[in-house]
Amino acid sequence: xxxxxxxxxxxxxxxxxxxxxxxTLLDCLRDRLNLTGAxxxxxxxxxxxxxxxxxxxxxxxxxxxxAEAEGGQIETVEGMADGEELHPLQKKFIEYAALQCxxxxxxxxxxxxxxxxxxxxPTEEETRYWLAGNLCRCTGYxxxxxxxxxxAAEMREAS
Numbered sequence: 001x002x003x004x005x006x007x008x009x010x011x012x013x014x015x016x017x018x019x020x021x022x023x024t025l026l027d028c029l030r031d032r033l034n035l036t037g038a039x040x041x042x043x044x045x046x047x048x049x050x051x052x053x054x055x056x057x058x059x060x061x062x063x064x065x066x067a068e069a070e071g072g073q074i075e076t077v078e079g080m081a082d083g084e085e086l087h088p089l090q091k092k093f094i095e096y097a098a099l100q101c102x103x104x105x106x107x108x109x110x111x112x113x114x115x116x117x118x119x120x121x122p123t124e125e126e127t128r129y130w131l132a133g134n135l136c137r138c139t140g141y142x143x144x145x146x147x148x149x150x151x152a153a154e155m156r157e158a159s
Contacts, residue, residue, distance in 0.1 A: 008069045011079025019066040026050045028066030037077035037106040048134030051107035058114045077106035092147040100138035108134045112148045
């Protein structure tokens, strides 16, 4: 099967890659672009470990074909920090110890960032609902929710 040439933007940088037409975006990010933050937890879109944004929309990259990214704007966990300066969510996840094994963490961070961009003042219920697609077997979620809520409050105060 012939490869497909894809030109897209990932974390603000124009990138190109060749992919098999059946290859997922997750595999393209990890294997073609060496962006290994997004993880394959389930391969069926149920766990959220592979969450990225495409054109501002939160997606499970295991359910999207790499070829479908043509011309799109993709944001991954690798694009959250500004050089050495961590995103406020990343700082709060460390402060609250809202991570353990790290498999779900990149997807949760991307999803939480997408939430705060859409709704800078979410309720706890809205935050829990938004992050319901991201499964974590280690933290019990409370620390994650507290970190997101505190980040939202700090980001509102700063603006």
